[in-house]
Amino acid sequence: xxxxxxxxxxxxxxxxxxxxxxxxxxxxxxxxxxxxxxxxxxxxxxxxxxxxxxxxxxxxxxxxxxxxxxxxxxxxxxxxxxxxxxxxxxxxxxxxxxxxxxxxxxxxxxxxxxxxxxxxxxxxxxxxxxxxxxxxxxxxxxxxxxxxxxxxxxxxxxxxxxxxxxxxxxxxxxxxxxxxxxxxxxxxxxxxxxxxxxx
Amino acid sequence: xxxxxxxxxxxxxxxxxxxxxxxxxxxxxxxxxxxxxxxxxxxxxxxxxxxxxxxxxxxxxxxxxxxxxxxxxxxxxxxxxxxxxxxxxxxxxxxxxxxxxxxxxxxxxxxxxxxxxxxxxxxxxxxxxxxxxxxxxxxxxxxxxxxxxxxxxxxxxxxxxxxxxxxxxxxxxxxxxxxxxxxxxxxxxxxxxxxxxxxxxxxxxxxxxxxxxxxxxx
Numbered sequence: 001x002x003x004x005x006x007x008x009x010x011x012x013x014x015x016x017x018x019x020x021x022x023x024x025x026x027x028x029x030x031x032x033x034x035x036x037x038x039x040x041x042x043x044x045x046x047x048x049x050x051x052x053x054x055x056x057x058x059x060x061x062x063x064x065x066x067x068x069x070x071x072x073x074x075x076x077x078x079x080x081x082x083x084x085x086x087x088x089x090x091x092x093x094x095x096x097x098x099x100x101x102x103x104x105x106x107x108x109x110x111x112x113x114x115x116x117x118x119x120x121x122x123x124x125x126x127x128x129x130x131x132x133x134x135x136x137x138x139x140x141x142x143x144x145x146x147x148x149x150x151x152x153x154x155x156x157x158x159x160x161x162x163x164x165x166x167x168x169x170x171x172x173x174x175x176x177x178x179x180x181x182x183x184x185x186x187x188x189x190x191x192x193x194x195x196x197x198x199x
Numbered sequence: 200x201x202x203x204x205x206x207x208x209x210x211x212x213x214x215x216x217x218x219x220x221x222x223x224x225x226x227x228x229x230x231x232x233x234x235x236x237x238x239x240x241x242x243x244x245x246x247x248x249x250x251x252x253x254x255x256x257x258x259x260x261x262x263x264x265x266x267x268x269x270x271x272x273x274x275x276x277x278x279x280x281x282x283x284x285x286x287x288x289x290x291x292x293x294x295x296x297x298x299x300x301x302x303x304x305x306x307x308x309x310x311x312x313x314x315x316x317x318x319x320x321x322x323x324x325x326x327x328x329x330x331x332x333x334x335x336x337x338x339x340x341x342x343x344x345x346x347x348x349x350x351x352x353x354x355x356x357x358x359x360x361x362x363x364x365x366x367x368x369x370x371x372x373x374x375x376x377x378x379x380x381x382x383x384x385x386x387x388x389x390x391x392x393x394x395x396x397x398x399x400x401x402x403x404x405x406x407x408x409x410x411x412x413x414x415x416x417x
């Protein structure tokens with residue numbers, strides 16, 4: 001837990017430092033949809049339409065940026081009359097399942113092409129902390145699990161210029177939060193659409 | 200500079216919209232959405248050996264001091280239990296003085312805020328119909344309940360309006376420790392906390408589900 005908080009703090013510091021750059025920087029705000037996969041997809045199969053992503057990136061060469069990301073996605077699914085079994089215990093009731101995922105990542109991206117006024121595809125990824133809050137409500141009861149995970153996040157995206165300093169940003173990111181001693185792994189795709197500003 | 204201002208404004212807007220949309224959307228809307236049916240059983244008990252049962256005609260009501268118990272659904276609950284036990288092919292024994300049934304079932308309705316199933320020992324008002332062993336008292340006065348699934352996953356506490364039942368085998372009661380071991384347990388959590396026109400329907404569905412999710416009874 002202490003290590004994860006240290007990682008989160010470090011990434012936040014990188015993010016803030018990047019955001020402080022006044023030259024050769026990109027900031028993005030995206031609306032993010034989530035598509036759970038693996039065991040997380042079995043728990044909540046519904047698409048998440050609640051999410052956003054903030055990013056700050058600073059150019060260290062003409063084609064490479066480093067920076068930080070903060071994102072928030074809410075996954076929700078209702079299961080009516082679902083039966084839950086554990087050992088000899090069986091519980092039936094409507095289940096309301098929630099996952100709130102908060103990636104806080106250090107990132108690096110590589111941009112194809114040289115012309116910043118043309119569409120630019122980028123490849124990259126992030127590394128850092130994932131805070132995952134999982135909550136299952138059954139009737140009037142609730143089971144809640146709040147854990148920090150270490151995770152990785154490869155990404156592909158494109159920046160489409162709309163003015164000298166503003167661009168559309170579209171990206172697809174795969175999030176993988178590794179399992180911990182007491183919590184399973186979580187994985188999902190995030191489709192982000194938004195704006196990027198450079199100065 | 201203009202872009203930074205726009206960035207800040209849009210960022211704030213996105214944050215506000217997202218915050219207002221809540222990180223826990225949806226959830227229960229109606230009373231019926233909160234109905235929970237719980238069952239638990241002794242994995243080492245042979246339910247196939249059961250062919251007769253005794254179901255007490257009285258239900259224990261746990262109420263706040265000075266309050267009258269609400270008994271309007273008692274007979275309906277009992278009739279729904281009988282319907283389901285009969286469907287298992289078990290024969291109900293009403294006069295236990297003549298022959299001892301294989302198992303007995305006793306019911307409790309909790310009308311208190313937090314009903315802890317471990318806090319209430321044998322209830323003298325269950326209208327017990329046979330003598331315990333060779334002693335001269337009826338039922339198991341002072342006896343506590345033993346739960347074979349203790350140490351696994353179980354529920355200890357329920358909300359107001361819970362219908363709770365325990366099935367036990369009289370031959371397995373422990374005189375030394377004064378314990379009656381529960382072989383099967385069921386609860387409709389909070390179902391009678393609020394009552395309305397659909398209450399009977401919820402009772403029927405709840406009891407039916409309790410039997411359905413307990414296939415080991417067959």
